[in-house]
Every structure is written in structure tokens, then in C-alpha cells.
Amino acid sequence: MVGRVEKYLLEKIKSENSIHITLIDPEKVTASQASAVAAKAKLGGTSAIMIGGSTFTSTKHLDTVVKAVKRTAKLPVILFPNNVTGISRYADAIWFMSLLNSVDPYFLVGAQILGAPMVKKYRLEPIPMGYIIVGDGGTAGVVGKAVPIPYNKPELAAAHALAGQYLGMRFIYLEAGSGARKPVPSGMIRAVKSYIDVPLIVGGGIKTRKQALTAAAAGADIIVTGNIVENAEVKDKVSEIIKGIKSGRL
Ligand code: 1GP
DSSP states (O other): HHHHHHHHHHHHHHHHHSEEEEEEEEGGOOOOOOOOHHHHHHHHHHEEEOOOOOOOOOHHHHHHHHHHHHHHHHHHHEEEEEEEGOOOOOOEEEEEEEEHHHHHHIIIHHHHHHHHHHHTTTTTTEEEEEEEEEETOOHHHTTTTBBOBBBBHHHHHHHHHHHHHHOSSSEEEEEOOOSSOOOOOOHHHHHHHHOOSSEEEESOOOOOHHHHHHHHHOOOSSEEOOOGGGSSSSHHHHHHHHHHHHHHOO
């Protein structure tokens, strides 16, 4: 069943071609810093806030961050969990995701089985998503025991993505890893996009207008940035990325 947040994302993509989501790592911020980042990112034109990271944060701190962001930003807050500890009852939705190229069944379906009853209890909107780690893979690749797909193997990324779609996932995420030296190359984005019909999310290492433009022009429907909002000038940085996205897809 498609819920409110998913509908909102689909409509935004339909009307704007490509959209931007801001990722906040709860591990790296206080609640007040998170709400300031979210408010500025909203002014810069971001469409939603994702909250999550690759390592553990206390559930209490996660709750405080989610509540603070919700209060100030008035944007959909979507959890981006690395484990069952990434679930907060105060969010609107959760990427209900499987790490498709993990060798550990825990990250394919184990954590999801443990987390599903909590998602139901908290009435979070689950959005099924296939997560694919590519390139260096970064911390997410190590923690998730992924076999990252090399950048020169776009056809492998496309096969993973299509399998995700056929399994019923309604979004596919190509992840280069937070802070990746090289973002997902346009050839890989193009190859995946040509295979799937569901929206494609791209993130990891996108820091400039040009990189955002390249990803959007290659077919990314949603561009996620995290690192760039960890410094000052959040609003300017987000609007720079969004300018890139718009010029890439219009
Ligand atoms: C990481 O794709 C996201 O999960 C965002 O990456 O922090 O490099 O923007 P950055």
C-alpha cells in the first residue's frame, strides 16, 4: 500500500523530474544542530529529510533528533536505518530496505524481520527500497558486509536493481558510501535507469552543482546529500545542489 510520504515523493518527482533529500547522521549532531540543518535545507529547497547513519547511535538520541527535526522543518522525515536501532517512533516513514549485495542474511532480511513489528507498532510508513552499495562502499559497505559493485560493472548494478524491482521494491538506491571520493558514475546511473521503472535514488560523495547535474542528467530521480550539510552554509550548499539537479533534468 502506497502511503502519504511515498505519494508525496512520487508527485514531487513527477512535477520536478529530480528532487533532493537531505541526510542527517544523528551520530554527528545534537538535536538543535539537526533542526537548524533541516530548517536551512528546507529554505534551500530540499524535499524531505532522511535520518540515519552507518554506526550506532542511542535510540534516545535518535528520538530527540527526529523530534527536533520534525518540529522545525515541517518536511517529511524518513528513517534511513542501518539496523533495528535506527527506528524511531517519531518519524513519518522508514525506508524498509534490504542491502541487495550483502553476503550477510542479516542485512538482506534478518534485521527487517526484527524491525517489522516495531514499524507496525509505531505506525511508521514503510517504503520498500532495494539498497545497492557500489564503488568503495565506505562505512556502509563494511558494516553491511557488502560486496560493492565496481564502477566499471554497470551491468551488475542494473541486474541487482532489476532484481530488487521484481521482488517488489518500489525504490532503488545506488550508494557510493557517505563521503565517497568519487560519486556513482553517470554510466552506472544510466544503465540502472534504463533497466528499472521505479524511482532511482543516488547518493554518496555528491558535493558540487556539477556532480548533482551529472547524476540528474543520467537519470537519478532523487539525489541524497549528507556530508555537505555537516558544515556551515547549509542553505547555500543545498540550493547549489538543487540548481545542478534542475539544470540536469529540465
Ligand atoms: C550516504 O548517500 C548518502 O548514505 C550521502 O552521502 O554524505 O557523501 O553526501 P554523502
